[in-house]
Amino acid sequence: MSAVDDQQRRTGLFQRPSSTAGIKGWLTTTDHKRIGIMYFVAAMIFFMAAGIEALLLRLQLATPEAQVLDSDVYSQMFTMHGVTMIFFAVMPLSAAFFNYLLPLLIGARDVAFPRLNALSLWVFVSGGIFLYSAVFFGGYPDTSWVNYAPIQEVGADPAGYTLEGGVQSNRMLFYSLSIQIAGIASLASAVNFITTTLNMRAPGMTFMRMPVFAWMTLVVSFLMLFAMPIIGVALWQLMFDAGYGGNFFRPGAGGEPILWQHLFWLFGHPEVYILILPAFGIVSEILPTFSRKPLFGYAAVVFSGVAIGFLGFGVWAHHMFTSGLGPVANAAFGLTTMFIAVPTGIKIFNWLGTIWFGSLRYRVPMLFSIGLVAMFTIGGLSGVTHAIVPHNAQQHETYYVVAHFHYVLFGGSVFGLFAGTYYWFPKVFGRMYNERLGQAHFWIQLIGFNLAFGPQHILGLEGMPRRYYTYPPGMGWDLWNLVSTIGGFLIALAVLLFVINLVWSARKGPEAPSDPWDARTVEWLTSSPPPQHNWDVVPTISARDELWHRKYTDEEIPRPVPAGASSDHEQGEADSEHIHLPDPSWWPLVLAIGLPVASWGVVMDSWPVIGGGIALMLFAGVAWGNEPVTEPEPDDVAEPVEP
Amino acid sequence: MATETAHAPQTNFNVSNEKMGMWAFLGSELLFFGAFITVYLVYVPRTADGPGPEVFDIPFTSVSTFILLMSSLAMVLALAGMQDGDLRRFRTWTLATALMGLVFLGGQLYEFTLFVQQDGLGLTTSAFSTSFYVLTSFHKVHVAVGVLMLGTLWFMSFTGRIRADGQGTNAVENVGLYWHFVDIIWIIIFTVVYLIPVDLVT
Ligand SMILES: [Cu+2]
Numbered sequence: 001m002s003a004v005d006d007q008q009r010r011t012g013l014f015q016r017p018s019s020t021a022g023i024k025g026w027l028t029t030t031d032h033k034r035i036g037i038m039y040f041v042a043a044m045i046f047f048m049a050a051g052i053e054a055l056l057l058r059l060q061l062a063t064p065e066a067q068v069l070d071s072d073v074y075s076q077m078f079t080m081h082g083v084t085m086i087f088f089a090v091m092p093l094s095a096a097f098f099n100y101l102l103p104l105l106i107g108a109r110d111v112a113f114p115r116l117n118a119l120s121l122w123v124f125v126s127g128g129i130f131l132y133s134a135v136f137f138g139g140y141p142d143t144s145w146v147n148y149a150p151i152q153e154v155g156a157d158p159a160g161y162t163l164e165g166g167v168q169s170n171r172m173l174f175y176s177l178s179i180q181i182a183g184i185a186s187l188a189s190a191v192n193f194i195t196t197t198l199n200m201r202a203p204g205m206t207f208m209r210m211p212v213f214a215w216m217t218l219v220v221s222f223l224m225l226f227a228m229p230i231i232g233v234a235l236w237q238l239m240f241d242a243g244y245g246g247n248f249f250r251p252g253a254g255g256e257p258i259l260w261q262h263l264f265w266l267f268g269h270p271e272v273y274i275l276i277l278p279a280f281g282i283v284s285e286i287l288p289t290f291s292r293k294p295l296f297g298y299a300a301v302v303f304s305g306v307a308i309g310f311l312g313f314g315v316w317a318h319h320m321f322t323s324g325l326g327p328v329a330n331a332a333f334g335l336t337t338m339f340i341a342v343p344t345g346i347k348i349f350n351w352l353g354t355i356w357f358g359s360l361r362y363r364v365p366m367l368f369s370i371g372l373v374a375m376f377t378i379g380g381l382s383g384v385t386h387a388i389v390p391h392n393a394q395q396h397e398t399y400y401v402v403a404h405f406h407y408v409l410f411g412g413s414v415f416g417l418f419a420g421t422y423y424w425f426p427k428v429f430g431r432m433y434n435e436r437l438g439q440a441h442f443w444i445q446l447i448g449f450n451l452a453f454g455p456q457h458i459l460g461l462e463g464m465p466r467r468y469y470t471y472p473p474g475m476g477w478d479l480w481n482l483v484s485t486i487g488g489f490l491i492a493l494a495v496l497l498f499v500i501n502l503v504w505s506a507r508k509g510p511e512a513p514s515d516p517w518d519a520r521t522v523e524w525l526t527s528s529p530p531p532q533h534n535w536d537v538v539p540t541i542s543a544r545d546e547l548w549h550r551k552y553t554d555e556e557i558p559r560p561v562p563a564g565a566s567s568d569h570e571q572g573e574a575d576s577e578h579i580h581l582p583d584p585s586w587w588p589l590v591l592a593i594g595l596p597v598a599s600w601g602v603v604m605d606s607w608p609v610i611g612g613g614i615a616l617m618l619f620a621g622v623a624w625g626n627e628p629v630t631e632p633e634p635d636d637v638a639e640p641v642e643p
Numbered sequence: 644m645a646t647e648t649a650h651a652p653q654t655n656f657n658v659s660n661e662k663m664g665m666w667a668f669l670g671s672e673l674l675f676f677g678a679f680i681t682v683y684l685v686y687v688p689r690t691a692d693g694p695g696p697e698v699f700d701i702p703f704t705s706v707s708t709f710i711l712l713m714s715s716l717a718m719v720l721a722l723a724g725m726q727d728g729d730l731r732r733f734r735t736w737t738l739a740t741a742l743m744g745l746v747f748l749g750g751q752l753y754e755f756t757l758f759v760q761q762d763g764l765g766l767t768t769s770a771f772s773t774s775f776y777v778l779t780s781f782h783k784v785h786v787a788v789g790v791l792m793l794g795t796l797w798f799m800s801f802t803g804r805i806r807a808d809g810q811g812t813n814a815v816e817n818v819g820l821y822w823h824f825v826d827i828i829w830i831i832i833f834t835v836v837y838l839i840p841v842d843l844v845t
Contacts, residue, residue, distance in 0.1 A: 112660040187671060195664045199654035225667060229675035237682070240777055245767035247691070248682070248777075254689025254770030259682065618791065625795050626804065 016628050017584045020532075028584035030114035031532055035121050036100030037428065040421075042125050043092035048495070049132075050084035053077045055492055058452075062485035064473040074469035075142035076171075080131075082145030083175065086275065087182040088128045090409065093417045094278035095120070095189055098217050100428065102193060104523035105214045107202025107541060109534050112195035114582030115624065120188040122592030127181030130596035134174040137603055138167035141175035144467060146268070149238055149249035149260040170603055172242035176235045177599040183228045183235070184595070190224035193217055202522075204541035208302075211521045212295065215302045216281030219309040223270045223277075226313070231267035234260060243602055258323060265316035273312045275409060276376075277305060279416020280347060283369040286423050287351055289519045290366035291358025294545055297350040304343035304350075311340040321392045330389045337387035344380055348373060363517075364438035368419030371446055375411025379404055382457065397467070400460025406453040418445075418498065425505065426512030430528040433505040441497040448490025455480035455487075520545035533581055585627060591620035665817045669824045672785075676828050679781060680835055683774040687841060691769035696841050698762040700754065707750035708833050711786075714743035715826045718819050725815045728807045733815070734800055740822065741793040744786050751783055775836065782832055785825045792818045 017028045026034060056077050060068040069077060099117065103110055111117050134140045143151045197218045201210070238260070240246030247253035249260050288295045295301060317325055317333040325333075351373050360366065382404040386392050395401055418441075425433045459480050464471065471477055515524040522539050523530075524547055543549040598613025654660060687696060717740040724732030755776075758764040766776050796805060796818055805811030 113664060116664075187668075190671070191664045191667045194667045195660050199656055199658070199660050199663055201655050225671045226674055229671050230678055233675060233678040233682070236777065236781075240766070240773060246773040246777070247767065247770040248773055250770070253691045253768070253773075254686065255773075256685070256770075259685070263678065622791075622795055626799065626802065 017586060020584060025584065027589055028118075028586050030110075030118050030582040030584055030588075032099050032103050032111050032114065032117060033428075033530065033532075033534075035117050036096045036098075039092050039096035039099055039121055039124070042121075042128070043089050043096060044499070046084050046128055047089035047093070048499075050081050050089055051492060051495060053081040053084070055488055057081065058485040058488040060469060061471075061481050063482065064471050064475075064478055066470060069469065071469045072139070072142065075144075075467070076140040078467060079141045079144050079147075079175075083131065083141065083179065084128075085409075086145060086271070087179055088124070088131070090275050090413050090417070091182070091186065092124050094220070094275070094413075095124070095186075097213075097278060097282065097417070097420055097424075098189065098193055098220075101424065101523060102196060102214060102217050103200070104427075104526070104530065104534060105211045105521060106197065106200065106205050107522055107535070107539050108196065108200040109538070110582055111192050112200055113192050115585050115588050116188050116192050118585065118588035119591060120185045120192065122589045123188065123595060124182055124185035126592045126596045127178050127185065130181060130599055131174060131178035133596075133600070134171065134178075137174070138170045141171045143172070143175070146264060147172075147175055147238075147260075148257070148264075149241060150251075150255075150257060169242040173239060173599075173603050176238040176242065177602060180232060180235045180239075181595050181599065183232050186224045187228045187232075190221040190228070193221040194225065197221070202538050202541055206541075208299070209541055209544045209546070211281075212284035212298070212301055212305075213278075213281035216277045216284075216305055219305050220274050220277050223274050223309055223312065227267045227270040227274065230263055231271075234263035234267070237263075239602065243605070258320075261320050261323060262316070265319045266313070268319065269316045270309075270312040272405075272408070273308055275413045276416075277308065279372060279413045279420075280305065282416045282420035282423070283351065283372050284347075285521065286365045286369045286419055287354045288545075289423075289517050290361045290363060290369075291355045292361075292518070293354060293358045294520075294548075295350070296353030296356070297346075298544065300346055301350050304346040307343040308340065311336065311343070315340055318386060318392070321389050322396045334387050334389050334392075338384065341380065341384050341387070348377055348380075363422075364433070364435060364442060365419045365423035365517075367439065367442045368415050368422065371442065372412055372415040372419065375407055375415060375446075375449070379407025379409075379411055382407065395460060397465055398460035399456040399464045399466055402466050403453050403456035403460060406449075406456070410449060410453070415445075421498075421502070423517070424523075425502070426516045427523060427528050427530070429506045429509070430512055431505055431507075431509035432512045432516065433509060434501050437497055437501045441494050441501065444490055444497065445494035448487045448492075448494055451487025452484050452491060453487070455483050459484075515547070518551075520548040522546050525550075583627075585624070587620045587624040587627065591617050591624065594620065659813050661813050661817050662820070665820050669820065672824065672828075676778075676782070676831070679774070679778040680832065683778050683836065686770040686774040689770035691771075693768040693772060694758075694762045694764045695771060696836075698758055698764055699837050700757075701837055703750070703754060704833065704837050707747045707754075708829065710743050710750070711747040711826055711829055714740045714747070715823055717743060718822050722815055722819050725805070725812055726809075728809065730800055730805075730807045733805075734797055737793050737797045737800075741790045741797070744790040744793070744822075748783060748786055748790070751779065779832065779836070782825070782829060785828070789818070789822050789825055792821065 017024065020029065020031075026038065029035065056069060057074065060066050060074055099111070099121075102108075131140075141147070197210075197214060207215075237246065237248035241248050241250065241255075247255045249255045249257050251257060284295055284301055315333060315336045317329060318337045321330050321333075351369075355370075382400070386395065386401075386404065422433055422438055425431075459477055460466075462476055464475070464477050471481075512528050514526065514528045516528075517524070522541070525539055526535055539546065594613045594615075594617035596613075597616060598610050601607070601609030601611070601613055654663075656663065717736045721733050721736035721740060724730070724736055764772050766773055796811075796815060799805045799811060799814070805815065
């Protein structure tokens, strides 16, 4: 064996790091659990940055003709709020859950491609850093997260701000390239999670025994796999238009502005399901646990999730009803949009069926899950009103739309992700969060959220347009705007309590047992926190709620039997020494650094910098391919080479 | 020491993770090129009074297309050599594949310079020219990445990562998959961009 080891070390171009201790251990880690934690921390930092941007917007809008932000800064702030929240906060927060939980939920030791997983993390982080570096190059993107090209060439701002062409195209390039980088991270994750789910399930873990969260991970991964290349194409086109004089969206040279809208929304609608389905998966785990009942209609929940995935690609033009597609297209897309409400409604009723007559325990994860069901239903109903074309034309570009998507994205995704954070916190850190603080967080957030976004329905119906930096007094908008701002600050207070709770409890919280919730799925079988190899012996799955079946026999009055009494634990061949674990590596980090370097080169219009970034990526890629393994691969061992 | 078979990666679908990941990635690439090709088809007539598709030199591009097609054959032979445990054959055909890829790239770049210098068709000329250059350039980038991967495979056969005992077959198969995919994409681009008459599109 040592001969093979030497052979491997010799054949590699570079020595491979082997220590997992200290900061170096985190930077080079390929452990899906550490990557998940880093995903979470980085995404929360971006979440708070985007939250501060939102507070600035609300301060500016609290009173008519306020002077907190001028038109230019206001535009940058709402653009950054949207881009950050969607691509650098909510998507990576979901990715944090995928990373940490997917292997545990399906009984695997790690993901299929551990180094690719690390690459996803570092690429996402470098994309976020790149986006925020825009402040050194003439300001942040300022044309909203939908960025209808060729808006960069519209000309003088009515408010009197005319930017030099170079500054404006720089902002456009930061929009294009940072989302492009985030997209690369999502694509790598998608490939990784699809392969992991399809290929690495524990013995007995059939598809119809997979936890719903694992199912939703699979569906979301396919959505990312097919939606990210479409936005990728649109962003490349934008880059060529803004940076190199291309004509994709320039009407003067034959380009079509509407092309951007089609490509953007062909990605954009699947994207909303990329944002919401992970939260749906999370509450589908939490509601049964805290109702002490199996999920009502498992198959219906799973297949409605798959149906949402398919239908999600066929509704994009409901964002474009006012762009003149014609009555036939409008009617068709109005209909498909109403259809897609059906599988979503199925899920809502299944969740209600799950908690119906359950013995409910109102712990924090349960509260947030019920919060999601209620708030998302409101957002879903206002969504159905968008499917009605004349109604849609009336609401278009008003605060009614803003209210709608915050009810689905904040009331849905964020409530679900927070629920999941509390639910799996004891598993991740081996400690309990503070229940009382968590309950306070929930109620403040629920009230603040409804104060912030409920009144925006009214503002929108009263005709207040979105994206305007101020409004005159006497429009009847003053009161509701003030209420909305107060709600926004309540949300900020709630999130502050959340962060305090997490940071404090991770260090000082009371120790948690391996299964504090009397849960149903196998991630609670292993210790809290799980060992690096997840399981001493990979569990064999014989039922849908495997852990529940292990704990309680199927007798009429459930009788607890000790966890871990299954055959695989009796064998007791816990021999972690010979479990093949992924080795740490520097190359994902190095490769990821190349991306923003090349992108800065594009912004500075400097070919040497672009070349330097690409060279760094190529170098890291080759080194990646030739990296030695510290433990021999199985097929090396099959036929050791004599030195 | 535990039995070595216990380490053997067993997958639910009996397909190696690497291959399944590659298939997933290629599915994504299909949409990437699909979107660019669709945009090109919409923009063919948008020449903004500049040169249009009549500047294409079909015989010349047919030759470079043929060379790229033959490189797929060479890739098959390289894999066959690998599977027979004949490292020499593997190296020869891997290099041949990479070389044909380079010749194709050279031909394409030469053609670009002709378009720019003789016909005055630049990136910024029209919506047609922008979509043509960007589509074909992204394909070229894919070919270039493939050449790099082939070079890496060739190099790995000297460092012991690819061995006659079959070690590394998986990597060769995966690069082969990628290479065939890039070839197929070019067949589609060649058909759509060069062969289909413009009046049919417009
Ligand atoms: Cu939509």
